[in-house]
Amino acid sequence: MRHLFKASLAVFFKDLRSELRTRYALNALLLFAASTAVAVSLGVGGFLGIQRDNEALLIQSALLWIALLFAALNGLARSFIHEEETRTTLGLRLAAPALAVYLGKFLFNLVLLVALDGVTSLLFIVFVHIEVGNVGLFVALMAAGNLCLATATTILAAIIARASFKGTLFAVLAFPLLVPPLIVAIQGTAPALAGAPWSTGYDALRALLAYAVATFVASLMLFRFVWDS
Amino acid sequence: MTNLQLDISDVSASYGARTVFHRISLTLRHGEVLVVSGANGSGKSTLLRVLCGLQKPADGTVRYCWNGTSHAPRDASHLIGWVSPDLSLYRELTGDENLRFFAAVRGLSLGADGIDGLMAQVGLGGRGSDRVSAYSSGMAHRLRYAYALLHHPPVLLLDEPTVTLDERGAGVVESIIEAQRQKGIAVVATNDPRELRYGDYVLTLGAG
Numbered sequence: 001m002r003h004l005f006k007a008s009l010a011v012f013f014k015d016l017r018s019e020l021r022t023r024y025a026l027n028a029l030l031l032f033a034a035s036t037a038v039a040v041s042l043g044v045g046g047f048l049g050i051q052r053d054n055e056a057l058l059i060q061s062a063l064l065w066i067a068l069l070f071a072a073l074n075g076l077a078r079s080f081i082h083e084e085e086t087r088t089t090l091g092l093r094l095a096a097p098a099l100a101v102y103l104g105k106f107l108f109n110l111v112l113l114v115a116l117d118g119v120t121s122l123l124f125i126v127f128v129h130i131e132v133g134n135v136g137l138f139v140a141l142m143a144a145g146n147l148c149l150a151t152a153t154t155i156l157a158a159i160i161a162r163a164s165f166k167g168t169l170f171a172v173l174a175f176p177l178l179v180p181p182l183i184v185a186i187q188g189t190a191p192a193l194a195g196a197p198w199s200t201g202y203d204a205l206r207a208l209l210a211y212a213v214a215t216f217v218a219s220l221m222l223f224r225f226v227w228d229s
Numbered sequence: 230m231t232n233l234q235l236d237i238s239d240v241s242a243s244y245g246a247r248t249v250f251h252r253i254s255l256t257l258r259h260g261e262v263l264v265v266s267g268a269n270g271s272g273k274s275t276l277l278r279v280l281c282g283l284q285k286p287a288d289g290t291v292r293y294c295w296n297g298t299s300h301a302p303r304d305a306s307h308l309i310g311w312v313s314p315d316l317s318l319y320r321e322l323t324g325d326e327n328l329r330f331f332a333a334v335r336g337l338s339l340g341a342d343g344i345d346g347l348m349a350q351v352g353l354g355g356r357g358s359d360r361v362s363a364y365s366s367g368m369a370h371r372l373r374y375a376y377a378l379l380h381h382p383p384v385l386l387l388d389e390p391t392v393t394l395d396e397r398g399a400g401v402v403e404s405i406i407e408a409q410r411q412k413g414i415a416v417v418a419t420n421d422p423r424e425l426r427y428g429d430y431v432l433t434l435g436a437g
Binding site: 006088097 | 281311322336376
């Protein structure tokens with residue numbers, strides 16, 4: 001167990017070091033987030049940000065989560081694809097326990113998503129002028145939503161890394177997996193923007209955490225077969 | 230002395246409808262070196278991939294018996310060191326960082342001296358802090374040997390062992406193979422006739 005923990009951290013820090021040197025995923029994620037925030041700002045930011053009715057808050061929430069989803073789809077698959085494209089997978093398969101590879105890459109994707117969340121939320125606050133009424137609930141929902149995105153995209157990335165049409169396959173597989181938690185996250189975040197109390201977000205938080213745990217456990221069981229195939 | 234045996238039993242491999250090799254059976258014991266030769270496409274690299282568990286055979290079994298315990302290749306990665314032109318290490322990391330990473334995921338605690346010693350053994354002494362992207366193809370191949378020898382494996386599988394290496398590099402490989410006789414067994418896949426001398430046995434695979 002201790003070896004698994006250390007090996008997972010080794011995979012995580014290796015990916016982090018590689019990413020900081022190559023900016024393989026980071027640039028794509030940040031550029032996508034920035035261009036989405038600017039486009040939304042120029043398109044609807046002038047009137048959407050100042051409105052606080054339920055429909056406007058729901059649209060703000062939807063735009064924020066859609067920006068996060070597409071940035072995540074654009075960048076998070078790359079940790080596995082990069083290993084495959086640079087042909088480092090074989091050495092990793094021989095040396096590392098399969099579970100450590102999954103856990104390390106999951107952690108790396110989660111850290112990337114947290115950074116992306118911070119930047120995207122800030123850009124939306126600045127450019128789209130959204131206001132966060134209940135910061136604690138907003139952060140909790142973002143964290144739970146991130147867990148959902150990271151668990152689902154990590155296992156999907158492992159599945160599609162060796163496929164010929166990676167982009168298409170990733171989008172097709174991601175759609176049914178990511179739409180349910182996305183709907184819950186959008187509907188849960190709108191009251192958080194309005195400044196509603198914590199109790200209004202409990203159902204959404206519970207649903208997102210349940211989804212994340214279920215996907216994570218299924219991924220742990222599935223990953224070895226994906227990795228060894 | 231450790232007890233090591235590699236049993237290959239009726240192993241076949243194929244890609245789609247094309248059979249690469251059919252029903253290979255042999256046993257290798259501690260201290261023995263097998264050279265696998267044959268033309269391009271005869272299945273040398275495929276056989277080595279099957280032996281290290283990176284590819285499943287179409288038929289047959291491979292077992293490593295190590296101190297009374299039998300392991301399938303996929304569960305014997307701690308016993309196996311694999312060197313191949315197909316093996317790529319992380320180009321954005323330095324040679325030392327690569328070795329430290331692979332030591333960590335294997336659960337080894339290898340200090341700076343251990344890394345330096347390994348780099349010196351493969352002829353990369355003093356170049357450990359350079360990124361792999363700055364290595365020549367020969368240096369990158371030497372680093373593959375460091376990767377393979379990191380955990381002192383009793384089984385060494387070498388695919389095209391001296392490809393891209395200069396004469397000194399070829400000498401390093403020869404000394405590694407000789408040292409492997411003391412540690413366990415080696416399987417060398419090559420189509421260079423000069424390398425047939427490494428083997429106690431030569432298995433020649435037919436083309437196609």
